[in-house]
Amino acid sequence: MTRRVDLNADLGESFGPWRLGDDAALLDIVTSANVACGFHAGDPCVMAHTMRVAVAKGVGIGAHPGFADLQGFGRREMQMSDAELRSLVQYQIGAAQALARAAGGRVGHMKLHGALSNMAAKDEDMARCCYEAALDVDPDLVLVVQAETALHSAVRALGCAYAAEVFADRGYAEDGTLLPRSEPGAVLHDPYLVAARVVGMLREGAIVTTQGTRIPTDIDTVCLHGDTAGAVELAREVRAALQASGVQVSAFKDRRLA
Numbered sequence: 001m002t003r004r005v006d007l008n009a010d011l012g013e014s015f016g017p018w019r020l021g022d023d024a025a026l027l028d029i030v031t032s033a034n035v036a037c038g039f040h041a042g043d044p045c046v047m048a049h050t051m052r053v054a055v056a057k058g059v060g061i062g063a064h065p066g067f068a069d070l071q072g073f074g075r076r077e078m079q080m081s082d083a084e085l086r087s088l089v090q091y092q093i094g095a096a097q098a099l100a101r102a103a104g105g106r107v108g109h110m111k112l113h114g115a116l117s118n119m120a121a122k123d124e125d126m127a128r129c130c131y132e133a134a135l136d137v138d139p140d141l142v143l144v145v146q147a148e149t150a151l152h153s154a155v156r157a158l159g160c161a162y163a164a165e166v167f168a169d170r171g172y173a174e175d176g177t178l179l180p181r182s183e184p185g186a187v188l189h190d191p192y193l194v195a196a197r198v199v200g201m202l203r204e205g206a207i208v209t210t211q212g213t214r215i216p217t218d219i220d221t222v223c224l225h226g227d228t229a230g231a232v233e234l235a236r237e238v239r240a241a242l243q244a245s246g247v248q249v250s251a252f253k254d255r256r257l258a
Contacts, residue, residue: 007239061109067088165221174211195240
């Protein structure tokens with residue numbers, strides 16, 4: 001069983017007067033924060049505040065770039081050229097780096113958001129385009145990848161530092177990708193079942209699909225979505241269950257190299 005794991009959450013998703021999630025509470029529980037960069041969610045003030053709190057609480061900061069789709073929360077697919085994808089990713093990482101530095105921290109990792117991630121999870125060329133763009137900005141970035149998808153294949157081919165991720169609160173299809181949110185079982189809400197599921201995946205070293213199939217994988221980090229209903233309770237139960245199982249919850253300081 002995995003003895004150490006990072007616990008990450010997608011945060012900084014409020015925008016202007018609109019508030020989403022309880023970032024302050026989650027930053028007391030998670031060890032890494034994927035901060036929205038203003039395209040699918042967030043704004044400069046929200047980003048700056050989230051990063052200041054993360055620095056104060058010793059939580060690792062990551063850039064979380066997505067499609068330019070505030071209305072759809074970055075969950076609608078968009079068709080873009082490679083050049084457009086590169087600029088999309090690099091622009092958002094640059095904004096995150098500037099605000100993290102001003103907050104006294106640094107961007108240590110990058111994780112793609114929503115439809116951008118879901119599309120690249122099935123298209124290795126798209127994944128590689130996004131990842132090469134990120135590494136051109138900072139070759140030391142740890143790339144957080146959805147385990148056993150085209151994202152995972154891309155970082156293996158690139159030979160770069162990465163962290164393999166599983167999702168606590170999302171259901172898996174048989175190919176290891178996430179179930180579409182429109183399907184039953186795509187988003188999980190019961191904190192006790194979610195916590196048991198995470199411990200089970202770590203114990204088996206495998207993704208467990210909705211139909212019960214085991215897909216063997218390394219697991220470096222576990223994601224909880226900050227916008228999921230009851231996210232704070234879910235995070236608390238997951239962390240408590242991990243610690244009760246003898247798993248150390250800490251930010252990924254050792255970088256897995258492909």
